[in-house]
Amino acid sequence: MPHFSFEYSANLDQQVDFKAMSAKILATALETGFFEIGAVRVRGVRCDVYTVADDMPENSFIDLSLRLGEGRSETDKKTIGDAIFAMLEEFLQPQLAAPHFALSFEIRVINSALSWKRNAIHPRLRNS
Amino acid sequence: MPHFSFEYSANLDQQVDFKAMSAKILATALETGFFEIGAVRVRGVRCDVYTVADDMPENSFIDLSLRLGEGRSETDKKTIGDAIFAMLEEFLQPQLAAPHFALSFEIRVINSALSWKRNAIHPRLRNS
């Protein structure tokens, strides 16, 4: 935790640098001050099959989800979400400027009692 | 919102037209009368790694999820789900007729307080 995972329509692959977007999401998450670097995982899944709205070939979407651990206030989660979404809106300005793109983002809390994890990255970064 | 997202075993790629299925899901969602066209996003993710039941090579699955906004009654969500699932059962008759296929569908409600979105498609379709 936290896990950022996004799905996107394959037609965006030619116009969005998704690796750069992933790195920006991670950087923005760290800037909020709520996360430890060793814990952040960002990834994207390209969807080759999709139908968006009136199915024009230009239509596209990015849908991001963040799953994070319990124990943060609603205000803190809102602060985190606002920061991430503002960054995305800036990063995706060219897409949002054309009438074919839909962007969405949802935060979901992981139930600690039904969660298991082991992180071999933490010790390296905590000792450095 | 709404977001339809499905995962499927790669061995179905030769026998199911997933683009047609996506378009049908969108059309059926609109027919229920609960959604605005500009808001509907459907997509699928092909899973190249999978193990289903007794792992016969013919075994396959499709698992669909719908995430939608708050504020609809349980009855309305049931109506939406029934319509989508009935369509899938018809569309996937050949698969359901053989003893190797499992179909599933789940609806989940998005927590509005932890959701952000910006849709550049709406203005185009609302003005048309």
Place this chain on the structure above:
Amino acid sequence: MPHFSFEYSANLDQQVDFKAMSAKILATALETGFFEIGAVRVRGVRCDVYTVADDMPENSFIDLSLRLGEGRSETDKKTIGDAIFAMLEEFLQPQLAAPHFALSFEIRVINSALSWKRNAIHPRLRNS
């Protein structure tokens, strides 16, 4: 149900046998005694775009989720989760031994009232 679905960073493809891991997850799920073989679906999604922690090229992750039906006690879900996670820790010992890997697992309960399914595999396996 149950649905096991995992996402993993593409750089693991050369070092982890994900098909073997899928089969192990299914076998371990059956060993717990809580599931019927015809119902178990395991699959993985390779993520080609990702940024993990300090973004060293070796950094990698596997994130597994299990969605299962209502009606099991918290203790039973914990037993299931413990068994699956212990197996993963053993299977992924080489990855966990290096300071670049993060493993996570979450169980989530499916809301029966908003779930639909049809399983054509059950009759074959129940009659056998």
